[in-house]
Amino acid sequence: MADDNKRRLQPVERRTFLRYGLIGATSAGLGGFALASLGFLWPRPGDELTGQVPIGSFAEIAAEIEGERAPFRVPEGGLSIVRWDPSNSTAERSYGEDHAHDGSVGLMALYTQACPHLGCAVPWCQSSQWFECPCHGSRYNRYGEWTGGPAPRGLDRYASTVEDGVFVVDFGDLITGPARTANALEQSAEGPSCVDA
Ligand code: FES
Known part of the structure; x- marks a missing residue:
């Protein structure tokens, strides 16, 4: 035994x-x-949208963004729509060709569903007025320009137009985000970060 x-x-x-x-x-x-x-x-939000998609009234979207001090979200497209100022010559030079504007207000459809680093969704931070990625801390100003963290560039964005007062996003034309060194508008953080908090 x-x-x-x-x-x-x-x-x-x-x-x-x-x-x-x-x-x-x-x-x-x-x-x-x-x-x-x-x-x-796996299909992600936005993957099912193709071609030119009318999002809504250009004026109403622009007013809502201004009133809320936050992007206009289109979850089914993975979009955060932000305002930009076409009377700013730097902005006009950088964004005027591909993004909708009516001469006094511009709108830009940022693809915030996938961070250019490793693909996490990038939420808006109301206190800093930046987009801040919770995965590894990449940050982007309100125009989706890179301001810090491991991401190789700014947020990608779709081309857009305004047609008969309607904001139209072209899901067939995804524009690679601006290079780290190409930050045109240099908007500083306006309050505490959401990622560090
Ligand atoms: S996935 Fe956004 S910083 Fe890594």
Whole structure:
């Protein structure tokens, strides 16, 4: 009986232990890779919208953004619509060609559903008046220009126009966000950060 117990309680051989450890680590790695791949393949908000999509009254959207001091959200498109000022020559030069304006007010459709770093959604921070990514702390001013963190550039955005008073977003024309060094409007944070709080 004592011999039987000794046989049953033999410690796992080092080679066997290493083999099972390697299988476990490989499985975990492949599982993580599969999940990450699924995340990329899974439809995200905005993926189902194509072509030119009328969003709503240009004037009403612009007024709501100003009144709320916050972007106008279009969740089904993954958008945060912000105002910009076409009378500012720097803004006009940077954004006038691709983004809607009526001569005195401009609107821009930022794609905030996917941070240019690793794809997290980037919420608006009311206190700082910036977009702040909760995943790794990248920040963007209200025009989606990069202001800090690991993201390689500003937020991507869709081209837009104003047609008969309606703000129209072209989901077929996704514009890569401005380079880190191309911040045209340099809006400073206006209060405490939401990511650090
Ligand atoms: S995903 Fe936004 S900072 Fe990493």
